[in-house]
Amino acid sequence: MGKRDFPTRMRQDHRVKPSPFGYAAPATVEEALAVLAQVGDDAKVLAGGQSLLPILNMRLAAPAHLVDVNRLRELAYVRAEEGGVRVGALARHVDVERSVPAYDALPLLRQALQLVAHPVIRNRGTTVGSLAHADPSGEMTAVLALTGGSVVAARRGSTRTVAAADFFLGPLESALEPGELAVSAFFPSFPARTGTTFLEVARRHGDYAVCGLAAAVTLAADGTVTAARASYISVGGTPVVIDFTELLAGSAPDESGWHAAGELARQQVEPEADIHASADYRRHLVGVLTRRALGEAAGRAA
Amino acid sequence: MPATVSGMTAVHDTTTGEPLHDVRLRVNDVWQEARVPARRLLSDFLRHDLRLTGTHVGCEHGVCGACTVLLDGAPVRSCLLLAVTVSGQSVTTVEGLGSPEAMHPVQQAFRECHGLQCGFCTPGFLTTAAAYLAQHPSPTEAEAREAISGNLCRCTGYQNIVRSVLRAAEIARERTPSASDR
Numbered sequence: 001m002g003k004r005d006f007p008t009r010m011r012q013d014h015r016v017k018p019s020p021f022g023y024a025a026p027a028t029v030e031e032a033l034a035v036l037a038q039v040g041d042d043a044k045v046l047a048g049g050q051s052l053l054p055i056l057n058m059r060l061a062a063p064a065h066l067v068d069v070n071r072l073r074e075l076a077y078v079r080a081e082e083g084g085v086r087v088g089a090l091a092r093h094v095d096v097e098r099s100v101p102a103y104d105a106l107p108l109l110r111q112a113l114q115l116v117a118h119p120v121i122r123n124r125g126t127t128v129g130s131l132a133h134a135d136p137s138g139e140m141t142a143v144l145a146l147t148g149g150s151v152v153a154a155r156r157g158s159t160r161t162v163a164a165a166d167f168f169l170g171p172l173e174s175a176l177e178p179g180e181l182a183v184s185a186f187f188p189s190f191p192a193r194t195g196t197t198f199l200e201v202a203r204r205h206g207d208y209a210v211c212g213l214a215a216a217v218t219l220a221a222d223g224t225v226t227a228a229r230a231s232y233i234s235v236g237g238t239p240v241v242i243d244f245t246e247l248l249a250g251s252a253p254d255e256s257g258w259h260a261a262g263e264l265a266r267q268q269v270e271p272e273a274d275i276h277a278s279a280d281y282r283r284h285l286v287g288v289l290t291r292r293a294l295g296e297a298a299g300r301a302a
Numbered sequence: 303m304p305a306t307v308s309g310m311t312a313v314h315d316t317t318t319g320e321p322l323h324d325v326r327l328r329v330n331d332v333w334q335e336a337r338v339p340a341r342r343l344l345s346d347f348l349r350h351d352l353r354l355t356g357t358h359v360g361c362e363h364g365v366c367g368a369c370t371v372l373l374d375g376a377p378v379r380s381c382l383l384l385a386v387t388v389s390g391q392s393v394t395t396v397e398g399l400g401s402p403e404a405m406h407p408v409q410q411a412f413r414e415c416h417g418l419q420c421g422f423c424t425p426g427f428l429t430t431a432a433a434y435l436a437q438h439p440s441p442t443e444a445e446a447r448e449a450i451s452g453n454l455c456r457c458t459g460y461q462n463i464v465r466s467v468l469r470a471a472e473i474a475r476e477r478t479p480s481a482s483d484r
């Protein structure tokens with residue numbers, strides 16, 4: 001910790017990793033939208049920075065401007081609302097994970113968040129930021145897709161609500177346009193007697209999943225299946241939602257049904273190979289995890 | 303830029319022309335200030351501007367955990383934060399956990415249990431474990447393992463690190479016997 005001098009090399013200003021950028025830290029949403037309108041297309045919103053900073057540090061991107069939204073306290077909320085949970089853009093993953101009202105309204109949020117990175121990353125990363133980032137391996141993209149949720153995007157003078165089905169356009173590509181700020185996301189609750197789970201296979205706990213899914217099963221009062229759906233990550237450019245309701249409705253929640261659903265899912269997905277896993281292995285995981293997840297979700301639906 | 307935008311400044315670096323920002327941080331209970339470009343990472347701010355080299359930098363993309371510091375008490379990656387973003391907040395680095403004369407329980411435990419070899423990863427393990435134990439005073443071995451699962455160590459094989467976290471919990475309880483008797 002000494003006060004000794006550093007070698008000249010370190011004293012020069014090459015000691016920063018990201019390229020230079022213009023920086024603004026607005027204090028209100030209104031101000032943020034004004035700045036975003038002003039700085040033009042080559043700007044990025046900085047939320048938790050847990051995806052953006054690695055990209056800047058490695059200089060995979062060099063935006064001309066960063067608009068830092070970390071001072072927008074008005075967006076730091078997690079609320080149970082009529083019919084679901086609304087998450088403000090400055091709610092950290094940890095806030096959503098720990099929120100009791102959010103858990104009561106939609107347990108899937110916590111079930112999924114516990115698989116998002118490590119607790120230290122969740123202390124800083126935002127849930128809305130992970131939707132905006134649109135990583136096809138991001139757990140929360142699958143949750144938004146499965147719940148049929150939406151994102152509220154604002155720009156100076158106007159606001160629009162984008163449904164999950166229209167929000168994810170491709171890997172790392174969301175429907176957000178330059179000048180827009182995602183101000184909140186809404187995750188609808190499931191009907192009564194619905195059980196949910198999030199399962200995934202990752203090289204290590206906390207790593208991005210090789211394959212994973214959010215699943216929801218709804219049972220009728222007599223115990224038969226009324227609806228079953230799943231939403232997959234890491235097997236396509238966007239979250240892939242498969243509806244098993246037609247296949248399973250009216251049947252008993254049992255292993256043969258889950259097995260048939262696993263087969264159907266295996267046939268429907270079109271995974272790609274990368275350094276982490278082959279396409280075949282991912283397809284195999286889709287079958288196995290579908291079976292397990294639907295069984296687990298049904299067990300929680302009772 | 304509108305004049306209302308905070309963090310804007312008219313000061314520029316004399317050689318590069320880059321705008322500079324005054325960052326004020328409460329580091330280990332002492333307010334410190336430096337004038338830096340917006341792109342200065344918190345890790346570099348601590349190490350180069352404040353000369354607090356206890357915080358180590360391994361990967362600079364959030365994976366290794368060596369740079370973990372406590373921001374208002376919660377562990378975060380200092381390599382994934384801009385110093386200017388956290389201006390006005392409190393940071394605890396490994397230097398702030400304890401001193402050689404008055405070691406933090408995690409520091410004492412890592413020394414007792416050989417929880418380090420080269421020591422490169424150690425500052426990140428110490429800050430992460432200290433924050434975890436403050437909220438979970440009696441972890442099981444599985445919980446201890448989980449608590450440090452976001453930190454990488456290339457030397458120890460983790461066995462002694464897990465042992466150190468469990469021992470640190472013990473030391474903390476020994477130091478406040480009334481808390482563990484309750």
Ligand SMILES: Cc1cc2nc3c(=O)[nH]c(=O)nc-3n(C[C@H](O)[C@H](O)[C@H](O)COP(=O)(O)OP(=O)(O)OC[C@H]3O[C@@H](n4cnc5c(N)ncnc54)[C@H](O)[C@@H]3O)c2cc1C
Binds near residue numbers: 050130181
């Ligand atoms: C080691 C490590 C492991 C990780 N593992 C996982 C994992 O397993 N699963 C997972 O899902 N994530 C993982 N993450 C990423 C983490 O969840 C991020 O927090 C999240 O992806 C992005 O949220 P953020 O708030 O940090 O966004 P930032 O990094 O600040 O921004 C990400 C992108 O979204 C844009 N953006 C952010 N917020 C808004 C907004 N409100 N309006 C408009 N645009 C916005 C930014 O401009 C940027 O392009 C990991 C990260 C690290 C470092």
Ligand code: FES
Binds near residue numbers: 360362364365367369
């Ligand atoms: S240096 Fe920050 S996580 Fe590796």
Ligand code: FES
Binds near residue numbers: 420424455458
């Ligand atoms: S002690 Fe060397 S990296 Fe952990």
